[in-house]
Amino acid sequence: MLYGLKIALRYLTASKAQTALLVLGVAVGVFIFIFMSALIGGLAEFILSRTVGDISHVTIKAEDADPPILISPDGHVLAVVEQGRARTATLADAATWVPLIETVPGVTAVSPQITGAGFLTRGAQVAQVGVTGLEPGRESAILDLDGYMVEGTARLGSGLIVLGQTLADDLSLRLGQTLRLQSSGGVSTVLTLSGIYRTGNGMMDRSSIFVSLPTARTLFALPQGVTRIEIKLADLNAADATALRIRALTGLDAVPWTDGAEQLMEALNAQAQTGYFLKSFALITIVIGVASALLLSTYRRRPEIGIMRAMGAGRSFVVFVFVTQGALVGLLGGLSGAALGYLALLPFPTRDAFRPGTLPMDITQGSYGLAITLTVLGAILASILPARAAARVDPVTAISQ
Amino acid sequence: MSALVEVEGLVKTFGSGEAATRVLRGLSLTLQGGELTALLGPSGSGKSTLLTILGTLMKPTAGSHSMLGTDLVAADDRALTLFRNLHIGFVFQFHNLLPDFTALENVAFPTAVREGRETAAARTRGRELLARMGLAERIDFPTANLSGGQKQRVAVARALMNRPELVLADEPTGNLDRAAAMQVMALISEINRDEGTTFLISTHDEKIASLCRRQVVVGDGVVTG
Ligand SMILES: Nc1ncnc2c1ncn2[C@@H]1O[C@H](COP(=O)(O)OP(=O)(O)O)[C@@H](O)[C@H]1O
Ligand SMILES: [Mg+2]
Numbered sequence: 001m002l003y004g005l006k007i008a009l010r011y012l013t014a015s016k017a018q019t020a021l022l023v024l025g026v027a028v029g030v031f032i033f034i035f036m037s038a039l040i041g042g043l044a045e046f047i048l049s050r051t052v053g054d055i056s057h058v059t060i061k062a063e064d065a066d067p068p069i070l071i072s073p074d075g076h077v078l079a080v081v082e083q084g085r086a087r088t089a090t091l092a093d094a095a096t097w098v099p100l101i102e103t104v105p106g107v108t109a110v111s112p113q114i115t116g117a118g119f120l121t122r123g124a125q126v127a128q129v130g131v132t133g134l135e136p137g138r139e140s141a142i143l144d145l146d147g148y149m150v151e152g153t154a155r156l157g158s159g160l161i162v163l164g165q166t167l168a169d170d171l172s173l174r175l176g177q178t179l180r181l182q183s184s185g186g187v188s189t190v191l192t193l194s195g196i197y198r199t200g201n202g203m204m205d206r207s208s209i210f211v212s213l214p215t216a217r218t219l220f221a222l223p224q225g226v227t228r229i230e231i232k233l234a235d236l237n238a239a240d241a242t243a244l245r246i247r248a249l250t251g252l253d254a255v256p257w258t259d260g261a262e263q264l265m266e267a268l269n270a271q272a273q274t275g276y277f278l279k280s281f282a283l284i285t286i287v288i289g290v291a292s293a294l295l296l297s298t299y300r301r302r303p304e305i306g307i308m309r310a311m312g313a314g315r316s317f318v319v320f321v322f323v324t325q326g327a328l329v330g331l332l333g334g335l336s337g338a339a340l341g342y343l344a345l346l347p348f349p350t351r352d353a354f355r356p357g358t359l360p361m362d363i364t365q366g367s368y369g370l371a372i373t374l375t376v377l378g379a380i381l382a383s384i385l386p387a388r389a390a391a392r393v394d395p396v397t398a399i400s401q
Numbered sequence: 402m403s404a405l406v407e408v409e410g411l412v413k414t415f416g417s418g419e420a421a422t423r424v425l426r427g428l429s430l431t432l433q434g435g436e437l438t439a440l441l442g443p444s445g446s447g448k449s450t451l452l453t454i455l456g457t458l459m460k461p462t463a464g465s466h467s468m469l470g471t472d473l474v475a476a477d478d479r480a481l482t483l484f485r486n487l488h489i490g491f492v493f494q495f496h497n498l499l500p501d502f503t504a505l506e507n508v509a510f511p512t513a514v515r516e517g518r519e520t521a522a523a524r525t526r527g528r529e530l531l532a533r534m535g536l537a538e539r540i541d542f543p544t545a546n547l548s549g550g551q552k553q554r555v556a557v558a559r560a561l562m563n564r565p566e567l568v569l570a571d572e573p574t575g576n577l578d579r580a581a582a583m584q585v586m587a588l589i590s591e592i593n594r595d596e597g598t599t600f601l602i603s604t605h606d607e608k609i610a611s612l613c614r615r616q617v618v619v620g621d622g623v624v625t626g
Contacts, residue, residue, distance in 0.1 A: 002518040014501035304499050310458055311511045311559070312486020314479065396453045399493055 001320050008324035011297070019329070022293045026333025027340060029286040030375050033279050034341030034366040040275030041365030042348075044268050048236055051264060052257055054143050054199070056111075056230035058243045060252045062091045090225035097250050101231060104249065106242050109141035109232040114216035116227070117184040120163075120209065122171045129167070129209045131183065133216020142230045145197060145210065151175055152195035156212040162195035164205030181211070183219040191215070283378050286333070290326055291382035298322060298390035305390050306398025315391035322390050326383025327376055334372035334379075341366055403470070405566055405599055406432040406455060411464035413450050424450045425461070426622030432601060434566065437593040439610035440603040442619035448603040451619065452569045455601065456489055457481040469566065486515050490560025490598075492570040497556040498544040504531060504555045505540045511562045523562075530558035534588055550581030557588060561598065570602040574609055586612045 012019045091097065094112045101110050114133035119126055136156050140146040145154040150165055152175045161181065163173075173179065173193055182188035191211065198205055217223060231254075233242055239256035246254040258265060298305070305318055348361035413425040424447040432438060440448050453459040454466060457473055466473045469488060473481065490511075498507045506519070508527040513519040531540050534554040544552060553573055560568045570589070574582035586609060593600055602613060610616050618626035 003513050003516075006519070010501050303495075307493075307497070307499060308510070308514070309482070310456065310485065310491050311514065312482055312563075313514045314482045317514060395458045399495075400449070 001317070001324075004317055004320040005324055007321045008328060011301070011321070012325055012328060015297075018293075022289065022329055023333045023336065025289045026286050026329060026375060026379065027337035029282045029289070030334050030337025030371050031341045031344070032282040033371045033374075034338060034368060035344065035361075036275050036278045036282070037367040037371070038341075038345050038361045038363060038365050039359060040271060041367075042360040042362030043271060045362055045365075046360035047264075047268065052236055052261070055257060056142050057233040057236060057239045057257050058231040058246060058254050059257075060091065060097075060229040060231070060246070060250075060254050062225075062227045090222060090227055091229060091252065092225035094226040094229060095224070097229065097252065100250060101229070101246055104242060104245055106233050106235060106238050107231055108234050109138070111135065111138050111141040111230045111232075112213070112226040113228045113230060114213060114220055114222055114226050116216070116220045118209075118219065119182045120167075120171070120179055121182070122173060122177075122179045125171050127167060127171060127207070129163075129181075129207050131181070131216065131219065132208065132210050133213045133219075134210055135213045139210070142232055143199075145195075148197040148199045150196055150198050152193070154195050154197070154210075156194075156210060156215075158212055158214055159189075159191055160194040160215075161191035161209055161211050162197060163193065163209040164207070165196050165198040166202065166205040167207065167209070168193070168196045170206070181209070181219065185219075185221055187219050187221060189215065189219060283374055286330075286375055287378045287382040289382075290329055290379045291386060293329075294322060294326055294383050294386040295389070297325070298386045298393075301390075302393050302398045305393045306395035309393070309395040310399065318391040318393075319384075319387040322387035323380055323383045326379045326387070330376040330379025331372070334375035337375070338366075338368045338372055341371075342368065404431045405434040405436075406430075406466075406468045408451075408455070408461075408466045409464060411451070411454065411466065412462045413447070413454065413459075414462045424622060425454075425464075427464070428619070428623050430617060430624055432567070432599055434599055435593070435597045436615055437590065437600050437613045438602070438615040438617055439613035440601055440617050440619065441605065441607075441610050442603075444605060446619045447622055448619055449571050452571050452601065452603055455567075456491060456569045457485050483515075486511055487563060488565050488567060490563070490565040490568040492553065492556045492560050492568065492573040494572040494575045498552055498559075500543075500545050502544065503541050504536060504544055504547065507544055507555055508559045508562055510559060515563075526562065527558070530561055531555070534558045535584075548581070550577050550584060553577060553581070553585050554588065557585065557592075561592060561596075564596075565598070567599045567601070570600060572603055572605075574604065574606065582606075582609065 098110050098112055101107060112135055116131050118129055118131045120129050134156055139154045139156050145162065152162070154162060156162060161179070175193055175196065177193050178190050179193065180188055180190050211219070231246070233239060239258055243254040243256040246252065308318065342363070345361050345363040345366060348363065349358065350363070409429045411425045411428040412423065415422045415424060428451065440451070442448050454461050460474060471484065473484070476484065499510070505524060505527045508530055509519050509523045512523040512526070516523070528540055531537060534557060536551060536554055536558070539547060539551060544555060547555065556573070574585055577585065589600055589602070590612060592598055604610055617624055
């Protein structure tokens, strides 16, 4: 229907100002749609990277088995292994699991760890701390320890300790000083302070300390195995599926970060819903705008429609002419709105460089194609009713108007 | 020779009940091929109503209507649209041309709309027709810039585009001054003589009617003379 297209184009160009205004209106709707997509998407990204970016995406913990109990046939407890020295359950075969887990698609880092509790003493001062033993060379695999260093280095070695700034201030510690760390199991060792970090997480900066894995082995009397394997993924949202894969592959109890993060997921979901809501409104505005503009246009052109019908134009031709106008307005508005949206998002920092205090717009999440497609579909939908009304115009009354 | 158009016992009633107006009351009329006929009658006598029924733009309340042997009362909208396109040309008093299109585009419309595009052949015929109407210089003019007489001549050219057997003209000169009216009538007579196209022209102007070979007078919803 080349000829129908020609007529539609002529009608649009005949009233340029009106068409331009209509296209602008559609473009604004598309702009809002894209802006919302980028904002909601960027916000989700931002919140996730803030809350989940520094934590393990999939975690394998050694199951803390119940203390072994010996029970007699008549139900009397004969013996209980006390918690204490024989404390920790371990992932004994970590050495074989780690390389295997590294081959799972989407896994970007694997960090075998030994964790436990201890006391840090410096002179007369004592602080209770959580101890994490990290494999040298993988210190920043999960938590970006390197990025949080304010003094010294994150690099761990035998006899070295890295701790938070709050703790360092509490104990008046300076780099190079020595201090004593005693594990909950009673093993104690002297360590040299080689790095001070600040994450901004108060709890962590006050009570988390890091040592090398070999040091942790001595402290917690674990000659082999680890207590925990932390895994980082390329895609946060793949955690559930990847955890299942790792579980199937190793038989270990791999837990995705989403377990126990229901509140965060709910918040993100609610935020996404708000986004859909606003985007739907933008689309509805477009549909109403196009529909009313076309309804007005078909009304104004009733005599012409009558003439065309008298000259042998079929009803379907009239429908085609007006639906094509709607589609063209949608396409033009969609393209210019998408271009405007893209240009408006350009000045915002990229997702890796979000700074607090600015809107975390993500230009890559503008949904440009979707915005244009939905707009064209919406505009076509909006024009069907006016077009059908136009096709039903009675040529006799239209011409004698 | 069988008639080009035959209507018999044509009745047209607008509205219903108390407000019903019977405009045509059993009107019968036959048009032979090649005739140039004036349709006379006072204002409100039903001339336009008859023309729109003959043009298949409206169906009669009762009576028969056939053209070229086809029963047009029974035909559906789709069939009538094609029939109109191929066999009937129109010239109206007002609202004749598509204002956003040039003279040539208006003239080519009846062919282009059927063929789905404006072919070179259609444009050539359109140019010839416009030249014949003395509008060779106005071919690419937006029709909004044409005078009333020029517009009606473009309308006549467009009515002839598909070489229809019948052209229906409803007071085509009603809005024109005498000179322009005479020019349009002269062109219509010339086409009728050279091509044998049948014209039915409604008018209440005796002078215009006298230029036609046959006069039909409508009164009280029937042909009275
Ligand atoms: N669509 C219509 N609805 C109601 N009455 C109509 C309609 N069209 C025409 N009429 C009436 O029919 C009568 C004849 O009108 P018309 O055919 O236009 O006469 P003419 O063209 O001879 O002046 C007039 O009284 C007019 O009011
Ligand atoms: Mg009339």
